[in-house]
Amino acid sequence: MTIPAIKAALSIAQVLAHYGLEPGPTGSMTCPFHDDKSASMKVYHDTNTAYCFAGSCEVNSVDVIDFIMHMEKCDKRAAILKAKELIGIPLSNLPVRPPKGETDQAKALDIGTIYPASLEAIKKHAAAKAYCLERGLKYWDFLGVGYKSRKTKDKWGRGCILLPLRDERGKIVSLYGRAIKGPGHYYTAGRKGLYPHYPDHTTKTLILTGSVLDAVRIPELLTPSFRSIDPHVDNSRLLGLRR
Numbered sequence: 001m002t003i004p005a006i007k008a009a010l011s012i013a014q015v016l017a018h019y020g021l022e023p024g025p026t027g028s029m030t031c032p033f034h035d036d037k038s039a040s041m042k043v044y045h046d047t048n049t050a051y052c053f054a055g056s057c058e059v060n061s062v063d064v065i066d067f068i069m070h071m072e073k074c075d076k077r078a079a080i081l082k083a084k085e086l087i088g089i090p091l092s093n094l095p096v097r098p099p100k101g102e103t104d105q106a107k108a109l110d111i112g113t114i115y116p117a118s119l120e121a122i123k124k125h126a127a128a129k130a131y132c133l134e135r136g137l138k139y140w141d142f143l144g145v146g147y148k149s150r151k152t153k154d155k156w157g158r159g160c161i162l163l164p165l166r167d168e169r170g171k172i173v174s175l176y177g178r179a180i181k182g183p184g185h186y187y188t189a190g191r192k193g194l195y196p197h198y199p200d201h202t203t204k205t206l207i208l209t210g211s212v213l214d215a216v217r218i219p220e221l222l223t224p225s226f227r228s229i230d231p232h233v234d235n236s237r238l239l240g241l242r243r
Contacts, residue, residue, distance in 0.1 A: 001084065003065065009087050010064045012048045018086055018210070019071055033059040033070055073134075078183030085210040109156055109188055111175055118146025118162045125149070128161055131180035136217055143216050144196065148177065157186060163212055165193030176212045 001009075016022060016029075023029040023043040031041035031052045040054035051061045059070055068086075069079035122128050122140065128147035132140040146162040160177030167173045173193040177186040195215050199206060209215045 003080065006080065006083050006087065007048060007064055010048075010083050012043060012045060012050060012064055012067070014086055015064050015067050015083075016043070031057055031059070033057055072183075074183040078185075082211070109154060109175075111172055111188065114148065114154075114157070115146055115162060115164055115172060115175060118148050119144075121149050122147035122161070128180055131161065135213060137213075145216070147180075156188065160184070160186065163195055163216065165191065165195055165212075166197045167193050168198040170197055178213060 019032070021029060021032060023041075024039070027043040027045070028039045029041050029043060030036045030039050031054060033052065034054060034057040036052075036054060036057070038054075040057065041050055041052045043050045049061060049063050050067060052059055059066075062070065065076065065079050065083055068074075068082050069076055072079060072082060074082075119141075122132075122145060125147050129140065132138075132145055137143060137145060140161075144164060148157040148160050148162055150159045152158060157175065157177035159181060160179050163176045163178075164172040165174040165176060174191040175188045176191075176195070177184075179185065195212050207215075207218060209218070
């Protein structure tokens, strides 16, 4: 799918809605790219663009891909992939290419060892915890977020926060990794499973998200008691991480 085709298929309104932003009747809104107190950004639905008139803002004119790139703090390639997700192209149809030399190693990964180790590693890694906070994952420990050090022997997922994908029995069958520096996002070979787990027979509502990281934020957005979590007790059932 070409960039012009992406821009034609994805409206600025869709992008704004994804990030919880809504312009006023005249198209004006608070700019998300600087400390704006006067609704300096103007949204132009006819051209699918937005423009910030504040002189102190480093971002001026943006289209849908530029907007995603600045919101995600990623490069253009990652923003294009995100745009495709928002359009509705399944991740399984997108090329997720592991870095050169990692394909064979990913096949031989010991998920049962890597993931538990990542849960311990993130506790000691300030940059990984800071990235989680930046992405709105304040309670990263209760959400099952881990971190894989750049110093590990196997190359897959180095420098990434990790999330487990589980099968219908609750077993971890794949891992998702998101680099804390740069746009990289990776899955272990033959990825399968869901985060945080498969729905059971009592489920009445399913929420589908454009990415794994979007799914991680659902408990915080939908659970009223989330913000009053006691960090000294096991809250995994409250967050839907266990049945």
